[in-house]
Amino acid sequence: MQAEGETTRNGSTAGREVAPGEPIIRVRDVVVGFGDRIILNGLSLDVIRGEILGFVGASGGGKSVLTRTILGLVPKRSGTVEVFGQDLDTLSYAERRQLERRWGVLFQQGALFSSLSVRQNIQFPMREYLDLSPALMDELTIAKLEMVGLAPDVAEKAPSELSGGMIKRVALARALALDPEILFLDEPTSGLDPIGAGEFDDLIATLQQTLGLTVFMVTHDLDSLHTVCDRIAALGEGKIIAVGPIETMLASKHPWVSAYFHGKRARAAGFGQEEAR
Numbered sequence: 064m065q066a067e068g069e070t071t072r073n074g075s076t077a078g079r080e081v082a083p084g085e086p087i088i089r090v091r092d093v094v095v096g097f098g099d100r101i102i103l104n105g106l107s108l109d110v111i112r113g114e115i116l117g118f119v120g121a122s123g124g125g126k127s128v129l130t131r132t133i134l135g136l137v138p139k140r141s142g143t144v145e146v147f148g149q150d151l152d153t154l155s156y157a158e159r160r161q162l163e164r165r166w167g168v169l170f171q172q173g174a175l176f177s178s179l180s181v182r183q184n185i186q187f188p189m190r191e192y193l194d195l196s197p198a199l200m201d202e203l204t205i206a207k208l209e210m211v212g213l214a215p216d217v218a219e220k221a222p223s224e225l226s227g228g229m230i231k232r233v234a235l236a237r238a239l240a241l242d243p244e245i246l247f248l249d250e251p252t253s254g255l256d257p258i259g260a261g262e263f264d265d266l267i268a269t270l271q272q273t274l275g276l277t278v279f280m281v282t283h284d285l286d287s288l289h290t291v292c293d294r295i296a297a298l299g300e301g302k303i304i305a306v307g308p309i310e311t312m313l314a315s316k317h318p319w320v321s322a323y324f325h326g327k328r329a330r331a332a333g334f335g336q337e338e339a340r
């Protein structure tokens with residue numbers, strides 16, 4: 064496992080210029096729109112190195128748009144995004160590629176390439192960003208599968224042979240392929256039953272602790288928000304309307320935040336009880 068970490072890290076940008084406790088992602092006054100629709104309207108947010116930040120908001124509010132904006136996949140009308148202390152807009156193509164190797168993404172849709180085997184899926188980012196021998200990539204693939212709790216023989220399977228929970232785990236293994244420092248997860252537990260979702264949450268928490276990852280997680284899952292997130296940020300009308308640990312969200316007087324964390328769904332999950340009584 065150690066050799067694997069060393070191998071890929073040797074090939075990536077050496078600088079770890081953001082100290083623990085400092086913002087590893089810094090979003091400032093970002094405006095994003097499509098046509099005459101403004102989605103993000105002067106949004107600012109810090110993600111601190113080493114934390115799991117849960118990102119919530121109404122459906123269609125712009126959570127995925129913010130994620131894609133941070134990744135540089137959606138153009139901004141104004142504002143700045145810095146990742147690892149660097150403004151993506153000021154980087155050359157080569158510098159951008161170096162930076163991209165330092166994050167892993169698990170998108171909500173299209174988790175795996177259906178025409179590729181599990182092995183080929185996990186090796187996809189390695190082929191794109193690294194220059195490794197097939198034998199080393201195979202070794203890394205098995206290590207990544209192990210990290211996400213899957214047996215080596217899963218490597219030979221096609222995505223169509225896997226359960227929903229296994230697909231999520233393989234997608235996570237692929238997101239971890241380059242030993243990222245930041246993991247972006249877009250609704251990672253959607254579509255899983257509560258037990259599967261709970262196990263996936265535990266896995267994220269364990270990986271975050273053992274690998275020292277920073278995790279930016281879009282989620283609607285109240286259990287995840289309560290059990291694994293260090294802080295939560297809520298999006299409303301294109302801005303951050305509340306941010307802080309779960310206690311801050313439970314104490315928030317903002318109508319949407321209050322309804323979300325004390326509403327029927329929260330009470331059914333056993334949260335926000337004080338308000339319910």
Ligand SMILES: Nc1ncnc2c1ncn2[C@@H]1O[C@H](COP(=O)(O)OP(=O)(O)OP(=O)(O)O)[C@@H](O)[C@H]1O
Pocket residue numbers: 097102120121122123124125126127128129
């Ligand atoms: N490329 C695009 N062109 C035009 N509109 C877009 C584009 N991408 C997103 N949108 C619009 O931006 C809005 C926010 O979408 P987004 O997917 O970020 O919502 P979300 O908060 O992630 O929602 P959900 O929780 O349902 O996944 C939606 O109205 C969506 O239709």
